[in-house]
Amino acid sequence: xxxxxxxxxxxxxxxxxxxxxxxxxxxxxxxxxxxxxxxxxxxxxxxxxxxxxxxxxxxxxxxxxxxxxxxxxxxxxxxxxxxxxxxxxxxxxxxxxxxxxxxxxxxxxxxxxxxxxxxxxxxxxxxxxxxxxxxxxxxxxxxxxxxxxxxxxxxxxxxxxxxxxxxxxxxxxxxxxxxxxxxxxxxxxxxxxxxxxxxxxxxxxxxxxxxxxxxxxxxxxxxxxxxxxxxxxxxxx
Amino acid sequence: xxxxxxxxxxxxxxxxxxxxxxxxxxxxxxxxxxxxxxxxxxxxxxxxxxxxxxxxxxxxxxxxxxxxxxxxxxxxxxxxxxxxxxxxxxxxxxxxxxxxxxxxxxxxxxxxxxxxxxxxxxxxxxxxxxxxxxxxxxxxxxxxxxxxxxxxxxxxxxxx
Numbered sequence: 099x100x101x102x103x104x105x106x107x108x109x110x111x112x113x114x115x116x117x118x119x120x121x122x123x124x125x126x127x128x129x130x131x132x133x134x135x136x137x138x139x140x141x142x143x144x145x146x147x148x149x150x151x152x153x154x155x156x157x158x159x160x161x162x163x164x165x166x167x168x169x170x171x172x173x174x175x176x177x178x179x180x181x182x183x184x185x186x187x188x189x190x191x192x193x194x195x196x197x198x199x200x201x202x203x204x205x206x207x208x209x210x211x212x213x214x215x216x217x218x219x220x221x222x223x224x225x226x227x228x229x230x231x232x233x234x235x236x237x238x239x240x241x242x243x244x245x246x247x248x249x250x251x252x253x254x255x256x257x258x259x260x261x262x263x264x265x266x267x268x269x270x271x272x273x274x275x276x277x278x279x280x281x282x283x284x285x286x287x288x289x290x291x292x293x294x295x296x297x298x299x300x301x302x303x304x305x306x307x308x309x310x311x312x313x314x315x316x317x318x319x320x321x322x323x324x325x326x327x328x329x330x331x332x333x334x335x
Numbered sequence: 336x337x338x339x340x341x342x343x344x345x346x347x348x349x350x351x352x353x354x355x356x357x358x359x360x361x362x363x364x365x366x367x368x369x370x371x372x373x374x375x376x377x378x379x380x381x382x383x384x385x386x387x388x389x390x391x392x393x394x395x396x397x398x399x400x401x402x403x404x405x406x407x408x409x410x411x412x413x414x415x416x417x418x419x420x421x422x423x424x425x426x427x428x429x430x431x432x433x434x435x436x437x438x439x440x441x442x443x444x445x446x447x448x449x450x451x452x453x454x455x456x457x458x459x460x461x462x463x464x465x466x467x468x469x470x471x472x473x474x475x476x477x478x479x480x481x482x483x484x485x486x487x488x489x490x491x492x493x494x495x
Contacts, residue, residue, distance in 0.1 A: 210417075227403055228401065228403075254405065254447075254459060255405075255448055255451075256451075256452065256453075257444075257453075257457070258452075258453050258457075259452075270453075270454045271454075273454075273456045273457060273458060274453070274457045274458075275441075275457070275458045275459070275460060276444075276457075276458070276459040276460070277459075277460050277461075278403070278459060278460070278461040278462075279462075280401050280423075280461070280462045281401075281423065282417075282420050282423075282437065282462060283417065283462060
């Protein structure tokens with residue numbers, strides 16, 4: 099067993115890891131200079147075998163990759179904006195977020211979605227110290243910093259310093275709550291509605307909600323405000 | 336520990352058919368099945384309620400676990416039960432043991448990090464499985480056994 103794992107490890111080091119989402123079948127057909135990596139070869143062999151046996155079609159693979167990439171921060175922003183203007187939707191969102199997302203024709207993706215709300219006395223921050231959990235369907239692909247070892251280890255240990263590096267200064271009377279997400283649940287932060295956006299329509303509100311504000315490292319700001327002004331106006335909200 | 340082990344093993348036989356029943360009309364599509372779509376199997380009642388003070392067991396061994404080292408041995412409170420889920424610590428070794436109750440547990444940051452620089456009311460929430468939690472801080476049954484003597488919950492019934 100140890101021998102077997104050792105061989106796998108060696109091969110993995112030798113081969114280059116496949117870039118996410120690229121269909122390595124296409125790479126396999128074109129005459130390339132670099133040899134296939136271990137997992138690329140495995141993926142190509144497996145998918146070709148499944149297609150040859152008639153279990154799946156090539157279109158299915160393409161469709162699965164597309165479904166994997168279908169997420170976008172616009173979906174999450176739509177959810178948050180609706181929750182800001184519609185208290186009934188907000189309560190349903192906290193009750194069962196997966197069902198509530200379907201009301202807006204959003205698929206919250208695999209994994210149960212938990213929405214956590216920022217209040218004047220509570221700021222939520224999402225991290226996955228294992229690096230496996232991200233609301234990809236509602237936020238798109240995870241940004242590189244979210245998957246970095248520095249963020250995953252520091253956000254649980256010194257969240258306020260991490261937030262300060264993102265330009266978010268949380269006053270000491272506000273509780274900072276870190277959510278360390280495992281794979282069974284994905285977390286989405288519902289930020290506070292920025293002060294001065296009372297007259298905004300739902301579409302304009304959705305434009306204020308950024309991916310970073312739904313992870314919790316930043317807060318949504320009105321356009322044209324400098325970061326310091328936005329942070330100064332936040333506690334009064 | 337032995338109590339929980341016995342209560343969890345009793346549900347083994349009830350759950351196996353319900354998992355197998357879905358295999359007949361499995362569509363040949365690569366899109367993964369969302370756990371939120373799977374039927375919720377109500378077998379066990381949650382042992383802990385919201386607000387209970389719990390302690391995380393310290394089990395440090397070579398095995399894979401979703402419970403990070405930094406919460407082991409720490410005191411926290413149950414934020415809410417999340418329902419039953421397959422245990423990833425077992426799936427990592429290809430063992431599909433019965434589902435186990437999962438909780439969101441809230442810790443004070445000052446309890447986790449002795450050198451935490453920040454206000455004492457800062458908190459951290461994490462998902463932990465029931466068999467990792469105990470009400471008694473001196474409950475060290477798993478700790479005192481060497482790792483190769485520990486019996487994973489849900490494994491004893493296999494013989495019968």
